[in-house]
Amino acid sequence: MIPQLDYIIDKILPAFVTFYLVSLGHSIFEKSGILNLAIDGVFFTGTGAALLGAILPIIYNIPISPPVMGVLVATLIAAILGLFMSSVLTFLPISHGAVGLSLQFFSYGVGIMLGYYVRLAYGTIYGVSFAREDVLYLSIISLVIGVVLHLFIERTKIGAAIRAVGENPHSAAALGVRVMAIRIVAGMLGFALIGFGGALFILSWQRSWDVKLFTLGYGWLAFATALAAGRHPIVLIPVSLLFGGLVNSQTDLQSRLGIPADVAKLIPFLAALALMLIYSTTRLRRIFASPSSLGKPYYKEEKSI
Amino acid sequence: MSSPLLSVANITKTFPGGVVALDEVSMDFHPGEFTVILGENGAGKSTLVKIMYGIYTPDKGSIILKGREVEIKSSLDAIKKGIVMVSQIPQLVDRLTVVENISLSLTRIGMFETMTRVRRFFKEVSEKIGIKVNPDAKVWSLTYTQKQLIEITRAILLDAMVLILDEALTYLPMEERRKFYVYLNEFKEKGRSVILITHKIPEALEIADKIYVLRRGKLVGALDKASANIDKIRDLMFGEAAKTITYERFTKPYETPIGDIVLNIRNLVVEGDYGEIAVNNVSLSVRAGEIIGIAGVVGNGQRELLEAIVGLRRVREGRVIIDNHDVTNKGVKLTRESGVGFIPDQPLRYAVSADNNIVENVAALFSRKNFVVNWKSMRELSEKLINEYGIYPPRPEMHVKLLSGGNIMKTVVSRELEYASKALVAYNPTRGLDEATSTFVRRKMKEKAVNSKLAVLFASEDLDEVLQLSDSLYVMNRGVLYGPFDPVSTPRSKIEELMVV
Amino acid sequence: MRIVLVRRKKPLKYGGLVVALLSLLSGIFVFTIFAWLIGVNPYPVVETIVTTFIFPGVVKDFIILTLLGYALLIAFKGALWNIGAEGQMHMAFLVSIYITLIVFFTTEKSLPLYISIGVILLSIVAAVAAGALWGGLAGVIKAYAGVDEVPVTLILNYIAYFIGDILVYGPFRGKYVYGYARTDLIPDPYKLSIPVQRQLSGNALIDTVTGYMAEFATYAVWLVALILVLIFTYWLLNKSNIGLRIKILGSNPDYLVSLGYDVRKTMVLTFMLSGAIAGLTAALYYHGSLYRIEYPLEYNTASYGYLAILVAWLSMLDVYLVPLSAYIVSAVILGSQRVSSLPSVREAFTRLQLGGAEMAFKLLMFGSILLAYSILRFIQDYELKVVS
């Protein structure tokens, strides 16, 4: 095999799918108008849940491939968190930020509870991870998910409904949208994708798990990725590729360019900032603008102007 | 007599701050009837229909549809039960296209369906009632009236049993309005029911089968066609203040010599939101003490013209000279500081801060130069405006968003009129105001023009208003300004013709 | 039958305080049940949580978080979601370090008072300026390029961390650090804390009271700053024209436009004010407690910058409630730390084969109590009604 291809399969693609799925999930979630400051916590819960899920087929002799089970459990648990967050924030007019951040800490705790036992009992998780080449299929699957979601969001009625509740839930409700139902759909779907990404983070990219993982802030990096791509599922593809590549090749960059580690770490963030600055000068600015009601507490009887 | 299609019984609704918006209100709406609900600003009209449309939950009372008590949980629920409302403040989502907005209401469109069928439906109906709007335009690029037209199209598409129109017809262009009345008559014939809220009482009298009058949340009158007449209704609505209402021209006793040119517009060319030419080579001048009115159907460049004059929109060619200073493309700050009051289109969007109270809204304009706001004097000023314009409830600490549509408009108009010391530039200055208040505002504009030597330039989609108030008038059509005309001697038909050709 | 949410006609009497306490108690209650379910003895848990609320150790976090809470409050009032207090603090640290450890470095144990005060003041002013500039940078990017401020401030945090890392590894690395990647300790004359000696009496009540007094005395300067910042924030938001502009910016920037204000400048100014207070806090923290910074930088602030976001939001952007929510957040952090090291927690975790993961207990506790707290606060202004 050509060495470049090895590099792509081993390094770039696993990072890409992780970033792509997490930032895609975040984008869908926020398009419905709920500010997601729980992203890093949900991501970490996803990693812990994936670990637990991947072990289940072995313990209980379930005829499912362990990493697939890991993905299923991670998406399920993340979706439950999504259900909770989006329904509470739609039913009650309370601060999205406070709920999101508290939920972040809470789900760090959940993630540890889920993953720690497996980690102690089984140590290495190579055996339950995805095979090396699987990342190709995973990439294709996530790209398909992304493209399909994009089409749904831009073309269909449900997509219009998700954008509508993000822009102005009062008007949306008056038009006849079930704000609660739509936000729950977007919330569960969004978090499920974040959980999916979290699962791939450990089952395809890192192939190891540690309690301290949650201090590394990969979720926040995906947050920056999502916003650098204007929450646009298609634009997210190159941007996640860029970020995945940058993050994963930090050590290479370091040695190749002869720069200190911290300068190399800076690069993805500078790239995100640069990207956002670049598109802000173009007409994309309007398309990429945040939903107008993002983070605004919603109260049905509020008078809206 | 037939049994009612829809009734509300003993509805009570109190809002935070203890405002009793509705107090034991009962009304019946019969099939094949046109019901008009009247009342001054803040009387509770919108609150009542919002309850019928599932936006608010009443504290008390019941809603009876076809003889059965029902609960309307949401607007979707209302739509499914055949009740559709066109809101006073258009409830459309700005960053969605017209058809996307419409699709959200149509239960026959599947959740995973694209916009193809909606586009077709929309085109059919809009052709029928003669609405010219691009179905794929984003809603933010439309004017207030165009948004209302979209809402009307939506209501028709929903094929309602009960159609509620909350001040939705007032500013419809003549042609659309005629077509729409034809449609409404057909609608009635089919045994359906129309509920209309309006401040145009003569028009209401013409079309209404039944009239309800609300005052401060109480039902004070229920009249049918035979027993209703304009004086009686005005009396019920306004009490004493009814006598002040007039549509006579304010000529005498205000005839005064006119002063120097204050607003001088030279060959203005301005682009619209899509880069099209919205204002085409317009020139006009307004002198101190003079009121110039611009008549025209919505969307013919009036909004762009006024925005360009105050500096909110880029001027492509031509000059704007205020008080002998060239202010072309120099920004709003300069025009504001030179004493220009401005009432924009969509004042509720652009001219108030809804989460702040009245005093803060007033202070933002009047204390612009003070580092520390003199809250005491701002409060006094707000109280003065509240009293003068009858803003209700009369509380300076009231958050603006809690006021009724008309009362929000009053805070805007009173503030801008008070601020204007050189010129006033206004778009539909009495939009959403009740008759008594509208008369008051127009009289006030005239007084200020004469007494304070104010130059007033206003555009209005209401021709009566232009005729009543202007010293001389123009007609704007497709970005071109025609005129000036003398409002007394020019035949109305000629002006109307210029508006639409 | 269904449940609807309606706004209260009249706000609850003493609502702010009572509802805050009730929500807090319910959070603690729910969490205790959870603890009990996984086999932790609930009594010591409740006892530890509750006593942490009257534990002198809370004072330090409380003051810092209140100050930062005000910094963020100002930006949040303008609907500018500044999550960059961390970065603003770090830029401020760096200039304070430059001034105290490079320019005016001294090995003397004491200096004439006017020199100490002069250097400290200089460092504070520089830190305020640095915070304001770093905040202002976010403001400029938001205002003039139209980039959403949330990712911008987040990214600027990381950029600040890494700039700091590079400096601490390089030019700022101390001479007396035995190979550690960190700066020297701040010279004694520049320390702002007041050392307090205290004798324990053995009586819990008396010790708590003297404990608080000792903490307040130690951080007397911080306390003065806190009061000044509180007054300033109040004045700014309620009396001044700038504050009015900030509030309108938060509600409807279009109105500001049609009034002829410069919305962009208002945004930058708001961010600068916010960053300035964060910078001030950083200087106080450095001079009064941190004394040096270490590599990697993000661990120096105990996440104060992020916790302050919670503080500001939990206060529901009410000037008076900021100290209250800062106190609650400080107490819950400290409380969950103390609880997770209780023997009964360790035992339960070992039984669950999770020995060593007590950190999870801490995070769950911190998260769930604050979650309950942020959710239940709706009771203050709204009530649930059953309609049939």
Ligand SMILES: Nc1ncnc2c1ncn2[C@@H]1O[C@H](COP(=O)(O)OP(=O)(O)OP(=O)(O)O)[C@@H](O)[C@H]1O
């Ligand atoms: N959501 C709300 N919260 C608080 N008060 C409200 C709310 N909606 C309406 N009100 C109050 O209820 C009263 C009635 O308002 P409503 O909008 O029904 O008046 P209206 O008759 O439609 O007036 P207008 O002609 O000005 O539109 C007003 O005093 C208003 O301040």
Ligand SMILES: [Mg+2]
């Ligand atoms: Mg109304």
